[in-house]
Amino acid sequence: MDDTTELQSINYELLVEDALRSVVRGALSIAQHAGLPGESHFYVTFLTDATGVSISDTLKAANPKEMTIVLQHQFWDLDVFDDRFNITLSFSGTHEPLIIPFSAVTHFTDPSVGFGLQFSEPDTDDENAEDSAMTPTRIGKPASLTDITPSLSKSEKKSNQIQHDDEITVEKDTAEIVSLDTFRKEP
Numbered sequence: 001m002d003d004t005t006e007l008q009s010i011n012y013e014l015l016v017e018d019a020l021r022s023v024v025r026g027a028l029s030i031a032q033h034a035g036l037p038g039e040s041h042f043y044v045t046f047l048t049d050a051t052g053v054s055i056s057d058t059l060k061a062a063n064p065k066e067m068t069i070v071l072q073h074q075f076w077d078l079d080v081f082d083d084r085f086n087i088t089l090s091f092s093g094t095h096e097p098l099i100i101p102f103s104a105v106t107h108f109t110d111p112s113v114g115f116g117l118q119f120s121e122p123d124t125d126d127e128n129a130e131d132s133a134m135t136p137t138r139i140g141k142p143a144s145l146t147d148i149t150p151s152l153s154k155s156e157k158k159s160n161q162i163q164h165d166d167e168i169t170v171e172k173d174t175a176e177i178v179s180l181d182t183f184r185k186e187p
Contacts, residue, residue, distance in 0.1 A: 020117055024108045028085050031071065032078045039112040041072035047121065050104035052084060056096050066106065069098070 027042065036042075045068040046053065048060055059067065069089055071078075076088040076095065084101040109116035 017119055021102045021105070021119065023117065024105060025080060025082070025085075025102060027108070027110065028071075028078065029080045032080050036072065040110055041070060041112060043107065043109040043111065044069050044071065044100070044105060045107035046100050046104040047106060050101065052099065052101035053104050054097075054099035059091065059096060059098075068107075 024044075030037070031040075031042070045066060048055060048063050048065060048067050055063075055067070069087075071087070071089075074090050077086065077097070079086045083103070084099055086097065086099050088095050088097045090096070105119060106121065107116065107118050
């Protein structure tokens with residue numbers, strides 16, 4: 001930082017969000033090197049139009065804004081890097097390579113252990129960015145991704161989720177979303 005740059009305050013919410021993205025990176029790294037342990041499987045929702053995302057035109061046309069992928073039984077070529085992960089998934093019998101930057105990820109869930117994270121959209125320049133920052137989620141029982149995405153209508157959720165060749169059944173329960181605002185002191 002140079003002397004001409006004046007720091008108004010440290011945006012701790014963005015620092016925490018970046019740290020929690022490393023949880024996603026770490027979980028995917030474990031899956032890359034050792035496979036998915038036990039009943040673990042991941043729902044990863046990302047913005048399809050975010051910088052650095054690479055998916056086929058067919059997948060992009062079906063998911064113009066957001067897409068949810070499931071990593072469970074059928075995935076190949078998982079490579080995890082500092083800033084992104086690459087993976088090949090099967091959609092209707094066709095293997096499709098995907099490149100997903102961690103900055104494009106909006107939700108990460110492992111329903112087998114009731115854990116999930118919700119992130120803000122990237123490149124938020126709004127002054128209220130800290131109010132829309134990520135929300136860590138702890139779920140009492142396994143929950144579906146639809147339980148932690150209340151901002152989408154049921155029809156939008158259904159159209160944004162693509163099922164892979166293997167079917168996944170997840171017990172439906174309500175999710176408890178804990179916001180960072182809960183822990184802030186009133187001024």
